[in-house]
Amino acid sequence: MKAILLEKPGLFTVTDVAEPNVPAAGEALLQIHRVGICGTDISGYLGKMPFFSYPRIPGHELGVEVLAVGPGVIHVKPGDRCSVEPYMNCGQCHPCLLGHGNCCENLKVLGVMMDGGMTERLVIPARKLHPANKLTLEQCALVETLAIGCHAINRGNPKSGESVLVVGAGPIGLSVIEFAKLSGAKTIVMDLNEQRLEFVRRAMGVADTILARGDGTEVESLRQLTDGAFAQVVVDATGSHKSMSQALAYCSFTGRLVYVGITPSEIAFQHAPVMHRRELTLLASRNALPPDFTRIIGLIEAGKIDTRPWITHHAAFDEMIGVFPKWIQPEAGVIKAVMHVT
Ligand SMILES: NC(=O)c1ccc[n+]([C@@H]2O[C@H](COP(=O)([O-])OP(=O)(O)OC[C@H]3O[C@@H](n4cnc5c(N)ncnc54)[C@H](O)[C@@H]3O)[C@@H](O)[C@H]2O)c1
Ligand SMILES: [Zn+2]
Ligand SMILES: [Zn+2]
Numbered sequence: 001m002k003a004i005l006l007e008k009p010g011l012f013t014v015t016d017v018a019e020p021n022v023p024a025a026g027e028a029l030l031q032i033h034r035v036g037i038c039g040t041d042i043s044g045y046l047g048k049m050p051f052f053s054y055p056r057i058p059g060h061e062l063g064v065e066v067l068a069v070g071p072g073v074i075h076v077k078p079g080d081r082c083s084v085e086p087y088m089n090c091g092q093c094h095p096c097l098l099g100h101g102n103c104c105e106n107l108k109v110l111g112v113m114m115d116g117g118m119t120e121r122l123v124i125p126a127r128k129l130h131p132a133n134k135l136t137l138e139q140c141a142l143v144e145t146l147a148i149g150c151h152a153i154n155r156g157n158p159k160s161g162e163s164v165l166v167v168g169a170g171p172i173g174l175s176v177i178e179f180a181k182l183s184g185a186k187t188i189v190m191d192l193n194e195q196r197l198e199f200v201r202r203a204m205g206v207a208d209t210i211l212a213r214g215d216g217t218e219v220e221s222l223r224q225l226t227d228g229a230f231a232q233v234v235v236d237a238t239g240s241h242k243s244m245s246q247a248l249a250y251c252s253f254t255g256r257l258v259y260v261g262i263t264p265s266e267i268a269f270q271h272a273p274v275m276h277r278r279e280l281t282l283l284a285s286r287n288a289l290p291p292d293f294t295r296i297i298g299l300i301e302a303g304k305i306d307t308r309p310w311i312t313h314h315a316a317f318d319e320m321i322g323v324f325p326k327w328i329q330p331e332a333g334v335i336k337a338v339m340h341v342t
Contacts, residue, residue, distance in 0.1 A: 003119035004320060007055045009047030012321040017057070020123040023070035028126040030082075032117045034141040035339040036061030038171060040112060042328050050264060052112055059117030059339075060086035060110045063140035066129065073126040082129040083143035083297060084117070086110035087287050102151065102287035109287075118320075120341060130293040134301045138311050138338055145336065146296045146305065147288030149175025149237075152260035153183060154292070155285045156233035160184030165222060165231035165250050167212070168238035168261060169196040171335060176235045176260060177204055178305050185233065188225055190218060190250075199335075203309035212243070222250055231255060235285075241265035253278045260285040313337035 005015045023029045041058050043049035062084040066076050076082060089096050089104030096104050110116040110124070132140050153176060158164045164180040166173050169191040177200065180187040189200045190210040197209040210221045222230060230252040236244050239261035248269050251257050257280060269275065275282075299305045312335045315323045320339045327334045 001120040002317070003057045003115075004059075004317070005055050006044055006058050009045060009054070012045070012324065014318075014321065017119060020121055023068055023073075023123050023126075025071045026073060026125055026127070027070040027123050028066050028073060028076060028129055029068040030062075030064040030084075030122050030124065030129075031067050032059070032062060032064050032120060032122060032341045033137040034063035035059040035117050035341060036063075036141040036145065037324075037327065037334075037337045037339065038145060040109075044112070045324065045328070049112070051109075056111070057115040057118050058111045059119070060084075060112060061141045061144045062086070062110075062117040063137035064117070064122075064129075065137075067121065069126060076126055076129050076131050080129075080131045081133050081135065081137060081140060083132050083135070083140040083293055084110070084124065085128045085130060085147075085288075085290060085293050086116070086144060088114065088125070088128070100289075102289050107287075118339065118341075130290075130297055132297040132300075135297060139300055139307050141338055142307055142310055142336060143293055143296050143300075144288075145171055145310075146175045146178060147292040148172055148260065148285075149177070150179050150292040150296060151288040152176050152235050152237070152258050152285040153179035153233075155283045156235055156256045156258040158183045158185035158233040162186070162232035163188060163226045163229070163252070164233045164235065165190060167191070167234065167236045167243055167247055167250070168240075169193070169200050170237065172260060173235075173237035174200070174204065174310070174335065176237055177206060180233075180235070181206070182299070182304065186226075188222065188231065190222075195333075199309075219249055226252070229253075233258065235260055237261045239263055241267050245269050248274050248278075248280060251278060251280050254280070256281045256283060258283045258285050310336050311338055315339050317341050 044052040089101035090106040093105040188208040192212040
């Protein structure tokens with residue numbers, strides 16, 4: 001069967017791989033239908049992702065159909081359409097035993113540290129499948145991206161009547177925005193790219209946006225939008241250490257700052273006055289948890305998350321390698337591109 005291999009940064013090839021084995025106990029054989037492309041795949045392609053190893057079959061945002069299940073699998077059956085939780089945790093380490101499999105010490109993410117879904121069929125542990133028969137296959141593939149934002153908002157835990165500032169309106173920021181809105185808090189979005197803010201206003205229904213000019217005017221705009229209080233929850237989804245250092249200034253007294261964007265750089269800020277005086281809480285946010293997937297599938301089914309603005313580009317399996325370099329250009333305007341395997 002065919003697969004797309006990222007041999008090394010900048011080089012995708014179509015390759016032949018062996019059919020997977022018959023699913024063993026607790027496993028399921030999947031037909032891969034849709035593969036969402038995300039920043040991780042782009043960073044892997046550009047050679048900028050420290051956890052990515054080569055050669056690798058990418059693909060972790062998957063819309064799949066179950067073909068067969070091994071002994072003992074009862075929550076999914078052949079024919080079920082599913083979303084895949086791509087975080088392969090060990091189940092034995094300290095965070096796993098505490099129920100934090102998203103932070104497993106031995107975590108392997110499908111398509112990043114192990115071969116993923118840019119292929120026709122795959123066997124994975126069935127416990128990583130979330131049945132979603134009322135969703136389209138594209139929607140199934142989108143659930144993982146949404147789960148990142150869901151978890152980040154769970155970490156910040158905004159309440160109705162509070163304000164949430166989301167800094168960075170790329171796909172991860174957009175997924176945070178979905179759950180910020182659902183929390184009932186007032187949602188404000190900041191980016192340095194006016195086009196992205198225009199998309200947020202037009203397609204995501206967020207009225208309050210702030211252009212980050214880097215000259216202090218953004219702090220003043222936020223003060224005005226929050227009646228002088230600033231934001232009880234700030235979620236930084238930029239991956240920019242500059243923004244992440246600055247983000248404390250956007251927090252209200254006793255506010256929470258969540259870093260969902262990732263940087264290997266040092267983040268520097270003064271402890272006093274801002275962090276100490278306002279008694280701020282700093283939180284990281286990594287991946288997502290199984291209940292996030294279940295919740296998101298229910299929210300899409302109930303029409304509480306509109307996936308229509310999300311999926312902007314499509315390509316067939318045979319076209320993917322040719323269009324990928326175009327998709328990663330900012331002028332392409334990709335929010336979420338999806339590859340169709342079958
Ligand atoms: N926590 C997790 O588990 C997890 C999972 C996936 C991705 N990520 C991380 O999330 C981050 C965002 O991913 P993405 O795909 O949305 O990236 P992206 O590059 O598409 O979006 C980042 C956005 O931030 C904006 N931005 C950059 N610097 C800024 C600044 N100083 N002020 C305001 N806005 C600024 C950019 O204009 C852009 O719109 C990345 O760091 C990625 O690695 C985290
Ligand atoms: Zn992803
Ligand atoms: Zn573990």
